[in-house]
Amino acid sequence: MFKSTIFWVLIEMIVLKVGGDIFKKGLSENLANDIKRVIDARGGKIVIVHGGGDEVTEIAEKLGKKQIFVISPDGIRSRYTDEETVEIYTMVMAGRINKAIIRWLLAAGIPAVGLSGIDGSLLVADRKKKIVIVDERGRKRIIDGGFTGKISSVNPRLIETLLEGGYVPVISPVAIGSENELLNVDSDRAAGQIAGALKAEKLIFLTDVPGIKIGEEYLRKITLSEAKDLLPKIGPGMNMKVIASMEAIEAGVKEAIIACGLREDPITSALSGLNGTVITAE
DSSP states (O other), X not given: OOOOOGGGTTOOEEEEEEOHHHHHTOOXXXXXXXXXXXXXXXXXXXXEEEOOHHHHHHHHHHTTOOOEEEEOTTOOEEEEOOHHHHHHHHIIIIIIIHHHHHHHHHHTTOOEEEEETTGGGOEEEEEOSEEEEEOTTSOEEEEEOTTBEEEEEEOTHHHHHHHHTTOEEEEESEEEOTTSOEEEOOHHHHHHHHHXXXXXXXXXXXXXXXXXXXXXXXXXXXXXXXXXXXXXXSOTTHHHHHXXXXXXXXXXXXXXXXXXXXXXSHHHHHHTTSSSEEEEOO
């Protein structure tokens, strides 16, 4: 087991994004123990943001609500969120998934508190009135934006209060709009925005693959400018993690790491450069 603490000495805060794939494949004791190890080392602080889109889709369709996904002209795939869908999305994200993660962390001796982005107006978003999509024939269309939002501000005060009290905040990606409506926001970008607002040292995305893959090669380390150049070559899903990483670094986060959360000691190995792709400012 990897136990070196040399890479943790200068780390004051980490924002950890736990992807829906990690939740779907089972929250492991190994991952929980690794989170605890990082918290215990030099008083490290961790904020967790989680995804869970596949779980939302599965439960929505069990409830008889077919889920629709759209593609933007930039190739970004997203859920079309009408009013009924945003209610299901909130129920699953802030309820079922969030509380499953809290229970898992508490069982490992980690004092976790579950939040959504609407608590304390933690995540405020602008509702997208209209969105441009590309249909099956490759034509651009403008449609109603539904209840999807783009984060406009992060209020980190509640997170900071919990951290000062020794708790680990676990945040689901549901935001509040200007008319107090619930909004679906991208979980990767939520993690990036939260990391930027907290001025975190590290932003770590745990997914089911070992980093960014170009051709047959997984990249070990790239700069912000290299990430921007490579973005058009990066496929759906991973491209949002890269965009979120770039936004976080531009907001002051020192490094973003996209790593595999299914291997042994995924966080400590990522911090040590042994797991994933590191994105840096320079």
